[in-house]
Amino acid sequence: MxxxxxxxxxxxxxxxxxxxxxxxxxxxxxxxxxxxxxxxxxxxxxxxxxxxxxxxxxxxxxxxxxxxxxxxxxxxxxxLDDDVTNDDMELASALHSAGVRMIALRSNGLSERSQRAILDMIERAREIEQLDEERDKTPNDPSGRD
CATH class of the missing domain: 1.10.260.40 (lambda repressor-like DNA-binding domains)
Structure with missing residues (x-):
């Protein structure tokens, strides 16, 4: 090329x-x-x-x-957009799932405390399903809750 x-x-x-x-x-x-x-x-x-x-x-x-x-x-x-980041692409890809869209839409308007509780449940489910083995090797929790 x-x-x-x-x-x-x-x-x-x-x-x-x-x-x-x-x-x-x-x-x-x-x-x-x-x-x-x-x-x-x-x-x-x-x-x-x-x-x-x-x-x-x-x-x-x-x-x-x-x-x-x-x-x-x-x-x-x-x-088309040079400003689209990998995070943007991952989000757009994830939002193709009806379940992901429903979780995002239904959590809108909840308090920060409730959103954190939901995120904790999702993180636990991902741990149980071993979806983030590479992430587990990362020293800092990206949510800021080390």
């Missing part, structure tokens, strides 16, 4: 491809474009993917943007 601006759509797509095929050499654009079509039902051509990856096109819109977002599990804003 040619050198591209690190914040560009080309760099983002290439990084996502490298991440998706981290344990092996990524396939060519034709295979990736077919995988996108097969997994999302949305069309993206090999040539268009090549143009995006090399920076010759930099503003996917409509179905192509949706196809990329669905395939890589990112919100469409990931490709």
């Amino acid at each position: 040619a050198s591209v601006d690190p914040g560009s759509i080309a760099a983002k797509i290439n990084a996502l491809i490298d991440e998706r095929w981290a344990d092996e050499k990524p396939p060519g654009n034709a295979v990736i474009a077919k995988a996108i079509r097969d997994e999302t039902g949305l069309s993206i051509s090999t040539g268009y993917l090549w143009m995006l990856r090399t920076g010759q096109r930099g503003n996917p819109t409509g179905p192509r943007l949706q196809a990329l977002a669905r395939f890589f599990g990112k919100p469409p804003a990931y490709f």
